[in-house]
Amino acid sequence: MMNLKMLPNQQPDENVVLFLRRHWFAWAKLIVSFTVMTMVPLVSAIIFWDKLSPWMSHPVVGPILSMVASIYLLGIWLVTFLEFTDYYLDVWIVTTERVMNIEQNGLFKRTMSEMHLANIQDVTSEVNGMIPTFFKYGQVHIQTSAEKLRFEFKNIANPDQVKETIIRLVDEDKKRHGDIGGAMKQAEPMKKPA
Amino acid sequence: MDLSFPLLYLLIPYVGFLLVIAMYSVFTFYHLVRFGVKGPAFFIVMGVFLAGSLILTMGSVASLAQFDWTTPVNLSSILQVPSASNLGL
Structure with missing residues (x-):
């Protein structure tokens, strides 16, 4: 059984900030x-x-x-x-250090993946449709520095707030560990639009 | 030819279905215990699942127990093919 106070590979100062499931409408x-x-x-x-x-x-x-x-x-x-x-076993956990994505597909397929906050480059929230707008649920897409790796929080409540929280946590993580991603971006030459 | 069999034979697919239900219930139970997140909601979910499964299975068995399953089923009466004389030809 998973214990939120004892996550796998949890660091001493790591705390759970967001624990998300799909919206109750699901x-x-x-x-x-x-x-x-x-x-x-x-x-x-x-x-x-x-x-x-x-x-x-x-x-x-x-x-x-x-x-x-x-x-x-x-x-x-x-x-x-x-x-x-x-539904119950699909869980997304955001801590002060990383994002965990746990998805259950049927009874015999389970996917667990995680990424460090330092690898996050872009966070997008999306609310699409009348019912999601009314009940305030939608998707949050998290793009990592690896081109193909993209996390998706599906049908979660208040996706805009979740996006803001993740962006804030990424900024705080950069302050704690140093802005490696930012330094790399600055080293790259800027391209002028055609 | 008089082909008949006891109604009891019809319980074979029912028992097979109950076995499938039991197997999937065990898998579901295992997944919830192994991967569920510790907290009060977990115990509510487990309680509802176990109670619901138990009540439905016992209700199902109780409703079927009131019938006489030794009653013979006559195949010829079920599979009555209309003959030419029945059709008035």
């Missing part, structure tokens, strides 16, 4: 889907019980219908919980 959709898929057949069975009861009392059809209903309910429960596990 699992609210899951709960609504589960409720609808459970309640629709249940309510239909209650409404049409007059027509259903002769079938349920049939010695062969009754047990089969009951078995199918059981399999349906257990299947929905399992799928919902698998999806919830996927």
